[in-house]
Amino acid sequence: MEDNKPSLISRIGAMLLDYMILNFALPVLGMILMIPFMLDKIPNGPPSHDPEPFEYTYMTCVFGIIFGILFAKDVFKGRSIAKLAFKQQLVVHRTENTAGPLRSVIRNFTFFIWPIEFIATLISPGRRIGDLIAGTRVIKYDGRADSVKWTQIIVAYVVGVLFCVVTLFGLMFLVEDIIAPKAPKYLESSYNEALSHEIEDLITADQKLEVVPDVRYYDQLKNDSTVSYVSILLDYESGISRQYEVEERIQFIITNKVNDRPLIGRFIHFHYRTGNSETRRHSFDWTEEEKIMNSK
Incomplete structure (x- = not known):
């Protein structure tokens, strides 16, 4: 088990490469998806005495799509682009079978605490907090041949999107009066x-x-x-x-x-x-x- 454990340098390298790729690609995708929203908000005349309330449903769905992709970065045979480059793979901790798409997505739910995960990786290169939650760990790629499980990938991606959307809607509900104060209701x-x-x-x-x-x-x-x-x-x-x-x-x-x-x-x-x-x-x-x- 220790023989297939990746080195600290390779794990940090893979994490940073994943971060750089996603940090470039996802904002670009987000800007493209936000174009319809921005076009709809272009002023087309004098404002009304009753401005439309701030609409965050579309924005929340866009964030759901984007973070769903981020959560699903390891769903293809337990290997993200960075893991391909650094010859690593995500497996089930107890059995060392290739981690399924759903486990891979759940593992990445902790992206929101990325700095803490980075520290956890310094302490334990093979298992960060997300791995403890999903029951997974990262090993050196051993050349195993795995099939792409498209149905499971789609289900896992949807789970990731829903997790993000529900989380964001919950946060929006808590801070709605701060980000979009409502005007008093007059008679x-x-x-x-x-x-x-x-x-x-x-x-x-x-x-x-x-x-x-x-x-x-x-x-x-x-x-x-x-x-x-x-x-x-x-x-x-x-x-x-x-x-x-x-x-x-x-x-x-x-x-x-x-x-x-x-x-x-x-x-x-x-x-x-x-x-x-x-x-x-x-x-x-x-x-x-x-x-x-x-x-x-």
């Missing part, structure tokens, strides 16, 4: 058209501002009749370099106009350069009382 029937136009007129007439506003003021939220909500689309005719100054001035105008109740607001900026057809967007939520936002 549509409480739209105050008269007050919306009054605020628009005040913003337009302010000589310190050079913006074209589109205001939607709602008297209450769906779950709190004591809180109002205002959404403001701003077309910056002279650029957005004064963004924060403009925001503060508009907040001052609105809170002076409506000072009898707590207010949640959202600025949605857009800017068109007529010469270059450039569109810029920015969304910013604000409230008079931070505890209001935290409670919704």
Whole structure:
């Protein structure tokens, strides 16, 4: 058993080669798969008062496809490209039979702790943490002839994709409010058209501002009749370099106009350069009382 154990140098070399190959190929594949998503997100007009929520389903599936390939790097006869180059093979620890595709995929689930796995390999070249989980180890290739088990490979790849997708969806669920905060839900029937136009007129007439506003003021939220909500689309005719100054001035105008109740607001900026057809967007939520936002 010790005779077929690969040397530390060859194992480190194989790990680094696998890492370099995957680190080059998978990002390229990812960028190709992301093209439809990026094309769909290209702005094709002024933004809405109700922007579409961040959609991470497609991105999660792309990551699933990519990491599924990474997990499946050893499914062909227990040998990745690097193991072919360094004449190594993945086998079942107890029997030394060639590791099946499913074992090979499970072994690579620990890629997410790659630095720890690297240290584990320094300690035990033949068995890292993933090998302990999958019941496998790496040996010197002995020239054995194995058949390619396509059905098992497909099943193992699907398992790898599902593992990645489920893991990512779980993480997204936990941090969803951080990466894609949701706007407070206002009561549509409480739209105050008269007050919306009054605020628009005040913003337009302010000589310190050079913006074209589109205001939607709602008297209450769906779950709190004591809180109002205002959404403001701003077309910056002279650029957005004064963004924060403009925001503060508009907040001052609105809170002076409506000072009898707590207010949640959202600025949605857009800017068109007529010469270059450039569109810029920015969304910013604000409230008079931070505890209001935290409670919704």
